[in-house]
Each structure stands twice: as structure tokens, then as C-alpha cells.
Amino acid sequence: MIADRFGLSWRGKLSTAILANRARIDAIELIADDYLDAPATKLRHFRALAREIPLGLHSIHLGLASTVPVSSAYLDRIARVADVIDPASFSDHLAFVRSGDTEIGHMHAPIRDEATLDSTLVNLARTERIIGRKPEVENIATLIDPPGCAMTESEWLAKLLGRCQNRLLLDLHNVHANAINFGFNAGTFLDALPLDRVHTVHIAGGKWIADDDGNRRYLDDHLNPVGDPTYALLETLAAKAPNPLTIILERDGRYPPMRELLDELDRARAAVTRGRAQRERS
Amino acid sequence: MNPFDLSGPEFLVFYVVYIAVIFIAAEIYWRVRTARPEAPLPTNPYEIAYLRGGAREAARVAVMGLVGRGIIKQFEGRQLQVAKERATRLPDPFERRTAEFFGTRRLAGDKALTAFVQEPLRSLAAKLESAGLMLDGKLRGERVLLTLAVVAALWLMAGIKIAVALGRGRTNIGFLILLASVASIAAIVMFYRTARTRAGGRALSALTNLNRRPVGTGSNFSEVMLYAAIFGVAATQLEANPYYRKPNEGGESGSGCGSSSGDSGGSSCGGGSGCGGCGGGGGD
Numbered sequence: 277m278i279a280d281r282f283g284l285s286w287r288g289k290l291s292t293a294i295l296a297n298r299a300r301i302d303a304i305e306l307i308a309d310d311y312l313d314a315p316a317t318k319l320r321h322f323r324a325l326a327r328e329i330p331l332g333l334h335s336i337h338l339g340l341a342s343t344v345p346v347s348s349a350y351l352d353r354i355a356r357v358a359d360v361i362d363p364a365s366f367s368d369h370l371a372f373v374r375s376g377d378t379e380i381g382h383m384h385a386p387i388r389d390e391a392t393l394d395s396t397l398v399n400l401a402r403t404e405r406i407i408g409r410k411p412e413v414e415n416i417a418t419l420i421d422p423p424g425c426a427m428t429e430s431e432w433l434a435k436l437l438g439r440c441q442n443r444l445l446l447d448l449h450n451v452h453a454n455a456i457n458f459g460f461n462a463g464t465f466l467d468a469l470p471l472d473r474v475h476t477v478h479i480a481g482g483k484w485i486a487d488d489d490g491n492r493r494y495l496d497d498h499l500n501p502v503g504d505p506t507y508a509l510l511e512t513l514a515a516k517a518p519n520p521l522t523i524i525l526e527r528d529g530r531y532p533p534m535r536e537l538l539d540e541l542d543r544a545r546a547a548v549t550r551g552r553a554q555r556e557r558s
Numbered sequence: 559m560n561p562f563d564l565s566g567p568e569f570l571v572f573y574v575v576y577i578a579v580i581f582i583a584a585e586i587y588w589r590v591r592t593a594r595p596e597a598p599l600p601t602n603p604y605e606i607a608y609l610r611g612g613a614r615e616a617a618r619v620a621v622m623g624l625v626g627r628g629i630i631k632q633f634e635g636r637q638l639q640v641a642k643e644r645a646t647r648l649p650d651p652f653e654r655r656t657a658e659f660f661g662t663r664r665l666a667g668d669k670a671l672t673a674f675v676q677e678p679l680r681s682l683a684a685k686l687e688s689a690g691l692m693l694d695g696k697l698r699g700e701r702v703l704l705t706l707a708v709v710a711a712l713w714l715m716a717g718i719k720i721a722v723a724l725g726r727g728r729t730n731i732g733f734l735i736l737l738a739s740v741a742s743i744a745a746i747v748m749f750y751r752t753a754r755t756r757a758g759g760r761a762l763s764a765l766t767n768l769n770r771r772p773v774g775t776g777s778n779f780s781e782v783m784l785y786a787a788i789f790g791v792a793a794t795q796l797e798a799n800p801y802y803r804k805p806n807e808g809g810e811s812g813s814g815c816g817s818s819s820g821d822s823g824g825s826s827c828g829g830g831s832g833c834g835g836c837g838g839g840g841g842d
Contacts, residue, residue, distance in 0.1 A: 289771055292784055292785055320764070321768055324599045
């Protein structure tokens with residue numbers, strides 16, 4: 277029996293609800309970037325929390341997948357947070373967030389070629405050296421397929437993971453969103469990845485948007501309930517992934533009552549249970 | 559320099575510094591002694607309420623919870639009475655005992671209720687003690703010895719000076735006796751102000767800081783209970799809370815609107831009481 281965990285991303289507005297429903301929440305994820313300037317006292321409170329419930333520290337601003345080196349100053353600040361909280365894991369996205377000294381302000385998909393791959397490996401090594409933890413790397417959602425790519429996303433991810441020992445934080449909603457927007461099969465995408473490197477999974481919701489020309493795209497907005505396709509992907513993953521999984525439901529706003537989020541976690545539990553049953557049968 | 563040769567005013571200045579040194583040393587010792595870096599963070603509302611305010615606060619949270627779940631019913635004039643058929647099935651002995659208190663219709667009097675629920679609270683207190691969050695018997699004994707040691711150190715210094723002064727025919731010892739007396743009382747207050755350990759204080763501080771958003775209509779009752787346990791029942795501002803009074807209602811424990819605002823706002827609304835209303839936005 278594989279002991280999978282199901283949790284939520286920690287948000288201030290959900291804090292009391294998370295603690296009050298601790299019996300149904302196995303893990304939490306904290307955004308490190310929100311606490312870079314937090315006093316040590318505040319961070320120690322999260323350390324106390326991390327002793328009670330597995331806490332993953334998640335960053336959004338390192339810019340790991342880039343030919344631009346990760347900022348040492350920023351890594352130092354993240355390291356301070358990680359040192360005090362002592363999280364169960366640390367992760368960031370395979371994205372680029374700055375060009376030279378210019379901060380873009382959000383995450384962009386990298387150009388998937390050998391040069392970016394090499395520099396990403398350098399960034400991962402630097403991050404591990406400064407933070408003292410090997411970061412889990414997360415696949416991102418994008419509305420723009422970067423020009424000049426030499427590989428598909430799954431090929432690039434598989435190649436990267438083949439050249440390092442970092443774990444893959446698999447965001448299934450990002451897979452789903454990219455599959456819709458760029459017309460590939462999400463199940464085939466999963467098959468191309470080393471699923472034995474997956475220990476943490478993100479699920480979330482999104483919505484359809486349209487540009488001025490009426491072209492529809494699917495946006496990973498973290499503001500809506502998790503959809504059926506994502507649960508189906510979770511079931512598929514659970515049937516194939518050998519390691520215990522920590523599934524984190526990401527919700528960044530328009531918070532519903534906690535019972536609805538707990539219901540979503542229950543649906544995730546059910547999907548994983550079905551997937552694990554398939555795995556045992558095979 | 560022999561401090562006992564100092565003049566009266568000079569010795570008083572020296573004695574104030576001596577008091578400060580004794581207090582700081584004793585406080586540091588006590589903090590180290592009662593620190594427990596790996597102490598747990600309680601999430602049971604009754605344990606948190608007990609940690610925060612002892613038996614009285616735990617009992618208040620229990621009453622609020624039982625009223626909220628309809629096990630205790632509220633009547634005219636905020637009198638309370640248990641719905642017996644449900645009370646006997648309560649699995650938690652503390653809740654069951656609290657419900658028994660309202661076997662006949664009565665007000666939620668704090669002192670009588672607190673005395674009534676002492677027995678089941680002992681196991682709750684024992685749990686907090688074994689977790690290192692509250693002083694156990696051994697630490698309470700050490701606290702007595704430490705307080706006695708501080709008071710003895712204060713009076714030893716003062717006593718020698720008084721004896722020296724009297725031996726030299728001086729009688730201006732009133733201020734010194736007053737200072738030693740005040741410092742002794744302060745020492746007792748300092749070490750007896752709380753039954754929490756340093757680890758317990760830190761756990762409570764962590765819970766307070768991690769839960770700054772007000773609860774409201776969108777919250778389930780377990781969230782309201784947790785919030786009441788951390789901030790006090792008055793902070794919940796809910797009709798289910800018999801300790802909450804609307805602003806024009808008065809009453810011994812009614813303080814009008816609770817002071818439960820968060821550090822950066824929230825999106826919750828009050829539960830229909832006079833102080834209800836929606837918090838602001840923002841978030842981290």
C-alpha cells in the first residue's frame with residue numbers, strides 16, 4: 277500500500293480552515309517568495325507548523341530554466357527562509373523570469389534547446405549549492421509555444437531529468453492546459469517522462485479565454501475547481517508512478533468554503549485510489 | 559569596593575542594578591529550562607483554549623461549540639439548557655461534563671462552570687504538560703525553588719545592608735525594605751503569571767500569527783471553534799456564541815465587537831450579529 281498524501285497550498289485566507297481541518301489535510305505547500313522579508317519569528321511559526329504537517333517550500337521566482345544565471349542574492353534570501361522553516365521539500369518552476377537585469381514579472385516557457393538545457397543544469401547545481409537542497413523542478417503552463425525550440429516539452433523534460441538527479445514536480449493541470457493549447461495528448465506526454473522521479477504533484481483549475489480574434493485558449497488560473505481531465509490524469513499517473521505522491525491542490529483566489537476544497541481533495545484521493553488499484557492489478 | 563560601605567542613596571542605586579541582574583539571570587534560566595524546541599503545535603480547540611486561558615477559556619469554547627451544534631439550546635435572556643438525548647451520546651468527556659452543567663436552565667456562569675468541569679480537564683492539562691507546553695509537577699516544583707531563590711537573594715543583600723546600617727546607628731532603611739518587598743512581589747508575579755512553559759508561549763504565538771483571518775459565514779464550525787480557542791469566544795461574533803453580546807446588549811462578558819481583525823484583511827462576513835460585516839481584501 278503506497279501512502280500518498282493530499283494537501284493544499286497555504287494561503288493566509290485559508291490558514292484557520294486548514295488547521296481546523298487538519299485531519300483531512302496531509303500536507304501543505306508554502307510560497308517562499310511571500311516570506312522573503314518576514315521576520316525570523318514569523319518563519320519560526322512556520323517551522324513549528326512544518327513539524328506538525330509535511331510542508332513543501334515552493335518558489336516561483338528563481339528562473340531556473342534560463343541561460344541567465346539564477347540571482348545569487350535571491351537564492352540567499354530563499355535560503356534564509358528554507359534554513360529557518362526546514363521544509364520537507366523545496367521546488368521551483370522550469371521557467372525563465374528575467375532577462376539580464378529586467379524582471380519579466382511572471383513565468384515564461386524556456387526555449388527548449390541544448391543551450392537552455394545546459395544552463396538550466398548549471399542553475400540547478402547553483403541552487404542546490406546555495407540553498408542546500410536539491411530543488412524539485414516543475415513543468416509550467418504557457419500560452420505561447422516558444423519559437424526556436426529544438427525539442428518537444430516532454431523530450432526536453434526527459435532529457436533534463438536524464439542529466440540530473442532532481443525530482444520532477446509534476447503539475448497535471450499545466451500538462452492538461454498545454455495539451456489543449458498545443459494539441460498533444462496528455463497521456464502520451466506522461467509516458468515520455470521518468471515517472472519514477474515524481475514525488476509531488478500539483479492539481480488546479482482553469483478557464484477558457486479568447487483573444488481579440490476569438491481564438492480560444494485554456495488558462496491555468498488557479499481560481500476554479502479542478503476539472504475532470506485533471507483527475508483522469510491523476511488516476512493515470514497513480515497507476516504508473518512507483519513512489520508515494522504528495523498531491524497539492526493549488527488555489528490562489530476566489531476561495532470557496534473549505535468543504536468544497538476538501539471535496540476536491542477527496543476526489544483526488546478517489547482518483548489516486550483507482551490508479552493505485554490499477555497498478556496493483558498490473 | 560564593598561557595596562555595604564556605600565551611602566544609603568548609592569546603595570539603593572546599586573540594589574536596583576542588583577535586582578535587575580538577579581531577575582534577568584532567573585528569567586534566562588527559566589526560559590532555557592522550559593524551552594522545548596520540538597514541542598508540538600496543538601490543533602485541538604480545547605487544548606488551545608486551555609493553553610491560552612486555562613479552565614475558564616476551555617469551558618467557554620466548549621459551551622460555544624455545544625450551542626453551535628444544538629446540543630445546548632439558548633432561551634430567553636441567554637439562559638442555556640442541554641438537549642439531554644444528544645448530550646449523553648457525546649464521546650468527549652469534557653463536552654459531556656460541560657453539557658451536564660446545563661441540565662437545568664441556567665446562565666453560563668464562568669466560576670461555577672469551571673469548577674464543574676475540572677475533572678475531565680485534568681487529562682487535557684496532563685496532555686499539554688507531557689507535550690512540554692505547560693508546567694508539569696516537576697517544573698512547578700522548580701518554579702517554587704527558583705522563586706524562593708530569587709526572593710532569598712534579594713533579601714540576603716538587603717538584610718546584610720540593613721544589619722550593617724543598624725550596627726552603624728543608621729535607621730534610614732525604609733526605602734530599602736520597600737524596594738526589597740516590591741521586588742519580591744514582582745518576582746512572584748513574574749514566575750507565576752502563567753502556567754505555560756516557554757514552548758507553550760511560542761506555540762500559542764505561532765497559532766495566533768498563523769490564524770489572523772476572521773472567520774465568518776463561509777466558515778465551517780470547526781474553523782469557528784479553532785478561532786475561538788485561539789482568540790477567545792468574543793472574537794467570533796456569532797449568534798451561536800452565548801458569551802457574545804451585541805453592542806447595545808451589555809452583560810458581564812460582552813465586549814461588543816471582538817478585536818479579531820487580521821493582519822491583512824480577509825473575505826469573511828460576520829454571522830448575523832450586530833457587529834457583523836465583511837473584512838477587507840488583500841492577502842499573502
